[in-house]
Amino acid sequence: MVEVNSFDVITRRLRAIIKHRHLDGKRNAVQILATELEINPLDCAAALLSLHFEGDVTSPPPPPIPTLIIEPLELPPVKLQRYRLDVGKKQRVELEPLKNMLVEESGVDRNNIQNISIRNDYTLLELPDEMPSDIFLHLKNIDINGYRLNITRLKVRKSTPKSNSNRFRRRR
16 A cells, blocks of 8 residues: 655654654754755755655645734714805805815815805805814815805804793792
């Protein structure tokens, strides 16, 4: 019966040899052979293996490279600020050209231009709160359809507490 030169067979035989034999003399011999042949000891061991096993030694396929599961990075939500533009429907302002112009002129991410409401004479929208002052000043002087944006930051309304209706009741 012909023994197949499989990696498993060779591994089994080498384990038995390593377990039951003293290999110090053979290690020295491999080292001397490698030095004399001016090759590294690994190449020498491979050549000796091919002397003992005829034909190609079939090795198992390399172990699969583990795939890293990268969970999507959740960025904290961008804090937005409400702004007013002095252009609206009367000035023929449309949503997509307005967004394109804001992206080009301010460099703000398209996804961070939110809650756009184009009214008759003006437009309300939300942009990132921490917009640098030089970009804000630049946007004040930008024109769209021949009309200046004149962007202004709107103040946040403080919520008013609910009035207590009993407080104003007349006593009889």
